[in-house]
Every structure is written in structure tokens, then in C-alpha cells.
Amino acid sequence: LIGDLLANELRFECLECGKCCNSEIIVSYLDIRKLMLDSNLIFKIQRNFIPRLIKGNLVYTTNSILGLSTKRPCAFLKDGKCLVQENKPLICKTYPFSIKPKNMQTTNQIKIIKEEILYKDEIFNLVQIDIKCPGVGKGPIVDLNELFTFCYHEYKNMQETYHF
């Protein structure tokens, strides 16, 4: 389906170091709807739902939807564990990987895993968005086709929410 992605070997295992939960993260509308499936959260989110200005854009984050002005750590992190494991945002599930449209500017913090993948008439790079995540290179081999498909789902949800 996605060409020769499987030719590469990538290993990953989350070591639960908690580093990526040390800050709030931006969420899509689908992420918010999923979080609201939790009966403890639905009213909190309905009462407090506000966006946050980040780099000139108004976005919703795991903390802002709870009405919190603090950005660190993610409000769903408790005693080193994620409180919303079942319904956590898609980016938390794909982290530290993501896909970026080929022409989107990226920073030095991003490592390209596979370049120029044509998928549904768009060209993407599969990237590692956190080059310091200690889980990369550990654990089982990642199925790159599955990872890409999952990352694509996350990308589309963000795009539909923020129209970038």
C-alpha cells in the first residue's frame, strides 16, 4: 500500500520516562470528543473549554480544555501515569513519530525516517518528532506501514481541526 516502507527497520518501545508528558499537548476535536467519553471529564471540559494562543495560533491543549493557564505538565499526568490512557490523544499514541507534508518546514529537532511517501495524492515524510526520546532503537521492530497509517489518521484530525 505504501510502497517499500517495510525495507527500513525501526525499533521502538516506550520506556515510560514521562518526558513527553511534561508539557500540555495540542489536541484535535476528535481527541476532545474522545476525552469527553470519560464521565469524570465531560462536565469539566464543557465548563472550562478554552483555547490557548501558541505561536500566534489559537489551539486547544490538554490543559486549556480544562481551563488551566499552566502549560506544564500535562494535566492528565498523575504520579507518572497517564489518567486517560484509553482515550488519550492520537499524538500521544503515535509519539515520538509523526508525518509531515513534504514541503512543511521542519526544525533540527526532527529526524526524517522515510522521505516522500505518496499517500492519497499527498507526499509526506515520516519523521521522529523527538530525537531525544530514549525509547527509539529499543524494543520490537515497528511495522512502518501501520505506523504511517496511524500517523496519517492523526495528521488528518489535526488538519480538520486547525486547517493548516
Ligand code: SF4
Ligand atoms: S519520551 Fe519516549 S520513552 Fe519517554 S515516555 Fe515519551 S514516548 Fe515513552
Ligand code: SF4
Ligand atoms: S494525555 Fe496522557 S500520554 Fe498524553 S501527554 Fe497527557 S499524560 Fe501524557
